[in-house]
Amino acid sequence: MSKTWRPATQLVHGGTLRSQYGETSEAIYLTQGFVYDTSEAAEARFKGETDGFIYARYGSPTNDMFEKRMCALEGAEDARATASGMAAVTAAILCQLKSGDHIVAARALFGSCRWVVETLAPKYGIDFTLIDGRDLANWEKAITPKTKVFFLESPTNPTLEVIDIAGVAKLANQVGAKVVVDNVFATPLFQKPLELGAHIVVYSATKHIDGQGRCLGGVVLSDKEWIDENLHDYFRHTGPAMSPFNAWTLLKGIETLPLRVKQQTQNAAKIADFLAEQGKVAKVIYPGRKDHPQADIIAKQMTGGSTLVAFELKGGKEAAFALQNALDIVKISNNLGDSKSLITHPATTTHKNLTDEARAELGISPGTVRLSAGIEDTDDLIEDFARALSKVSA
Ligand SMILES: *Cc1c(COP(=O)(O)O)cnc(C)c1O
Numbered sequence: 001m002s003k004t005w006r007p008a009t010q011l012v013h014g015g016t017l018r019s020q021y022g023e024t025s026e027a028i029y030l031t032q033g034f035v036y037d038t039s040e041a042a043e044a045r046f047k048g049e050t051d052g053f054i055y056a057r058y059g060s061p062t063n064d065m066f067e068k069r070m071c072a073l074e075g076a077e078d079a080r081a082t083a084s085g086m087a088a089v090t091a092a093i094l095c096q097l098k099s100g101d102h103i104v105a106a107r108a109l110f111g112s113c114r115w116v117v118e119t120l121a122p123k124y125g126i127d128f129t130l131i132d133g134r135d136l137a138n139w140e141k142a143i144t145p146k147t148k149v150f151f152l153e154s155p156t157n158p159t160l161e162v163i164d165i166a167g168v169a170k171l172a173n174q175v176g177a178k179v180v181v182d183n184v185f186a187t188p189l190f191q192k193p194l195e196l197g198a199h200i201v202v203y204s205a206t207k208h209i210d211g212q213g214r215c216l217g218g219v220v221l222s223d224k225e226w227i228d229e230n231l232h233d234y235f236r237h238t239g240p241a242m243s244p245f246n247a248w249t250l251l252k253g254i255e256t257l258p259l260r261v262k263q264q265t266q267n268a269a270k271i272a273d274f275l276a277e278q279g280k281v282a283k284v285i286y287p288g289r290k291d292h293p294q295a296d297i298i299a300k301q302m303t304g305g306s307t308l309v310a311f312e313l314k315g316g317k318e319a320a321f322a323l324q325n326a327l328d329i330v331k332i333s334n335n336l337g338d339s340k341s342l343i344t345h346p347a348t349t350t351h352k353n354l355t356d357e358a359r360a361e362l363g364i365s366p367g368t369v370r371l372s373a374g375i376e377d378t379d380d381l382i383e384d385f386a387r388a389l390s391k392v393s394a
Pocket of ligand 1: 084085086087089110112113153157182184185203204205206207216217218
């Protein structure tokens with residue numbers, strides 16, 4: 001494996017471990033355990049004197065390939081693959097905190113991430129402050145002597161706000177806190193949080209990395225020292241490990257990640273431009289457009305737009321439902337990052353548990369709709385939207 005390979009090459013070849021059979025495609029090692037030639041060999045493995053696997057909850061060959069390939073892409077020293085994105089987020093946060101510590105998090109978080117910060121962490125005596133993460137001054141104000149973790153997602157779900165990752169990392173470094181970035185919406189291709197100064201990156205591999213709607217997965221990436229000191233034991237003993245079958249599915253998915261994300265982004269950008277011209281659409285939020293409220297930060301930290309588009313219909317919930325129901329190619333689903341274009345109405349699905357006030361703070365109105373662009377033909381998608389919009393009463 002070469003460190004100088006560009007992403008498209010890393011994602012096809014990075015981390016490959018070939019067996020004695022020289023298979024072309026990565027092998028799936030569906031095994032729970034491993035055998036040792038001698039008692040002495042087992043003893044040495046357990047002492048860490050020899051390399052090799054011990055038990056699939058700790059690590060296994062197919063998972064190892066997935067972790068190494070993700071490290072190559074992200075520019076991270078080490079990683080752990082988890083059963084889902086939420087297992088990755090929960091592990092990344094809890095493994096480094098103890099009772100009395102404090103988290104500062106941007107309030108615009110994926111619903112379950114917000115639950116981990118607001119509901120789960122306090123049960124173990126971990127305090128938190130939720131802020132509007134767009135303004136760096138809010139991060140600074142929220143710091144207490146107990147602050148150990150800054151947690152954010154950028155762009156955010158569903159309204160695609162962005163947070164200045166380098167700015168947050170600078171503040172965190174001043175107080176010795178660690179920045180955890182949930183980089184799902186940006187994808188590992190368009191944003192490199194570690195290069196921007198973040199300490200830990202997490203993904204739901206369920207999204208673009210699988211990209212074909214098949215399995216759940218997650219990954220936590222960081223430097224070797226942080227993983228050794230924080231995640232290593234937590235991961236071994238609490239058991240959020242990914243199934244080797246899913247690791248294999250994700251390894252195959254990741255080979256085509258750049259091709260899919262390129263087509264998805266192109267579709268998203270064209271649909272965003274089309275929607276912005278429509279009289280029934282009040283506003284379009286797309287990180288690739290010049291009219292994005294934080295276009296300057298996007299230019300600084302992202303190398304591509306997004307596969308997601310948020311937009312607001314003038315006719316509120318009724319218009320949003322009518323549009324979704326009239327779409328033919330685009331399917332109604334709360335998932336994202338898929339080859340298939342998917343659309344959702346956040347106020348009644350992904351963000352239904354928030355109060356009206358909390359939704360308003362996040363910019364989610366009754367007319368807000370989130371599109372995850374797939375890899376279909378661009379013109380077919382635009383025709384689908386044009387036809388569906390014509391059925392929405394003004
Ligand atoms: C989907 C998602 C998660 C959770 O991932 P799962 O694989 O569903 O557990 C976390 N953060 C973001 C931003 C997501 O989109």
